[in-house]
Amino acid sequence: MKKLHKLIILSYLRPFAATFFIVSFILSMLFLFKYIDELVGKGLEWYTILQLLGYNFAVNVPLALPLAILLASIMAFGNLGEQYELVAIKASGISLSRAMLPLVGVMILLSIAAFYFSNIVMPHSFLKMGSLLYDVKQKKAAFNIPEGVFYNDLDGYSIRVNRKDHDEKTLHGLMIYDHTQGNGNMNVVMAKKGEMFKSDDGRFLVLNLYDGVRYSENPGEKGYNERQRQTRIRFKEYGLKFDLSGFNLERTKEELFKDHYQMLNVKQLISKEDSLQTLLKSKQKNLDAYIEPTFLIFRRNENYTKIKADTALKWKNSDILNNMPATDRMVVADDAINSMRNVKSYLSTAKDENKSTNELLRKHMVEFHRKFTLSFACIVLFFIGAPMGAIVRKGGLGLPVIISILFFLVFHVLSMTGEKFAKQGQLEAYQGMWLATIVLVPMGIFLTYKAATDSAIFDVEKYQRFFNKFFPKKKD
Known part of the structure; x- marks a missing residue:
């Protein structure tokens, strides 16, 4: 009996682990595609993106875990049925419900782990991911002055460069508007050439300008003269320093x-x-x-x-x-x-x-009931997937994937609909969050009964005979 338990558990855990990580990977990629515009071009470190994906991996467990349990259940018992191992188990006097017993224990452990995850790990992951994603959105794009257009990401300055050398440090034909005084385009610096480099701590950008002129306009004396006073200063070399703190990833509490x-x-x-x-x-x-x-x-x-x-x-x-x-x-x-x-x-x-x-x-x-619905969904979907696999007797990634996706879509649509109605006040919170479980429990009981009694629910002729009793064919 112990060998049989080991066989069934191993035949379940292998597809479960594979499908769980595949589904989690797909959901992580969807998250990456969703926020790709927020991540690209900001010079983020690789470990920052890896942190976001790790937190999102934990957040996606409520979607990945039920689908993995459902698909693994269909695949495991479908493989056992396809290879006639279920027939051998039943021939030895062991019923299907008894053969499922070790996996019921596994489901109970998974449900307890799912509740712990929902109650402890997920709130922490949401907190970490939410704060990090907020800081990433607030971070400016990586510092890079383009050619021929005005660059406005430096606070208080607008810079245009006609041409850059291949070293990305030597600039030609510079025009810099200084808006730090808040009085419009009253101060402008123009130079034929410039060289830029960062300070040792990376907090400041130093720009050395050569062969240029600085223009500034100021109100007349005592403010009563309508004409403005213009100052023009020519220089051979002139230095500017810009604060780059906005380009760093500043972490919010x-x-x-x-x-x-x-x-x-x-x-x-x-x-x-x-x-x-x-x-x-x-x-x-x-x-x-x-x-x-x-x-x-x-x-x-x-x-x-x-x-x-x-x-x-x-x-x-x-x-x-x-x-x-x-x-x-x-x-x-x-x-x-x-x-x-x-x-x-x-x-x-x-x-x-x-x-x-x-x-x-x-x-x-709604969030309170979500902590418990995930645990119960794991058990309910197992009692749908396991008997369905025993009935269809098909393993692999063909028919089991199609069946599991159909059942999961029903589960997901009911969950989302119930949650939406609960948040809108059309249903009580417990009614909306437990709607999918309540609908799927009778389906799981029905499938488990049919599989245990070896009923052929996909026998078309059986259904034809049933309907012929109520709608008999007319004889010619």
């Missing part, structure tokens, strides 16, 4: 990103949910305290219904304003209008704040 809902574990999500619920109650209490004094006649009672106005007041006229002095009517009406405008503005602001807080609360609850 990760504490600025740690409160994002994707970067919290289960305990932190529960704490955040309580905080948001308390905030909503506090805002509702403040809203009631502001609104209720405004409406003295229609106040809420315990049943949240409108109570009747005070009938003890005796009015001569049904129109309340006509019971007041004519001189006070306009003042009272204006005061009532202003009061209603203030209430309307306050309600509009409170509505927007309540909507944004509820959206944030739903996102936290």
Whole structure:
């Protein structure tokens, strides 16, 4: 029995490892293609790009792991069925459910590992990847002055070079606009030749100019002269120094990103949910305290219904304003209008704040349930893939890949749809996040039963006989 367990486990782990890393690699390449514009041309170190890919590899586990489990299950039991090893196992008196038992234990271990990964590793990976990707986006492109166009990436300066030598250091025909004073194109330097090099620490660019002239325009004395004073200085050699700190990858503190809902574990999500619920109650209490004094006649009672106005007041006229002095009517009406405008503005602001807080609360609850749905999805997809492989009895990367992709598309579409509805408030968070699992569980039970009883669910003639009972053919 131990040898049989070893055979089944090894026949499963080999395709599982291969498919998991293949799918993860494809998803990492998709991430690379998505952010290729942010990475190319910025002079990033190779280890920085490798870090991004490593963090993205961890983030993609919720997509790669279920697909790998499903495909490996179909391939493993499809290979066993194709090579008649399942027939030999059943002939020896061992049922399919009993043969699947060692892999059920493996699935339980994988589910526990998946929960640990979702709860501990993924929030940390999201934090690292989010902060690093933000810093990469903020980094300027690598310093490189092109020929014939103005280069504006140096803060406060605009540089144009007619020609560069092959050493990329000697420049000819330079024009430099100095915008550091914030007064437009009032200062310009022109030179026939220049040489540039970086300081020893790489923080500054030093540009030595030769045979040129510097123009500057300034207001006249005391600012009353409409004409401007122009200064022209010719030079044989002139030096400029530019700060290159913007071209370096400056790391932002990760504490600025740690409160994002994707970067919290289960305990932190529960704490955040309580905080948001308390905030909503506090805002509702403040809203009631502001609104209720405004409406003295229609106040809420315990049943949240409108109570009747005070009938003890005796009015001569049904129109309340006509019971007041004519001189006070306009003042009272204006005061009532202003009061209603203030209430309307306050309600509009409170509505927007309540909507944004509820959206944030739903996102936290969606992320809370995501920590558990991944673990259960691993088990459910195994009980779909293993019996499906035993039924089709085809191994390799042909039919199993097609079947696994179809089932995974159903799982992924249901997951994304449920998550979207949950975030929009059309479904509760637990309903949206568990929608795919709830739909696929009956399918897994059905396939497991069919495989255990050796039912041929792909027998077309069987289905024809079934429908012929309800729709018999007419005899000629």
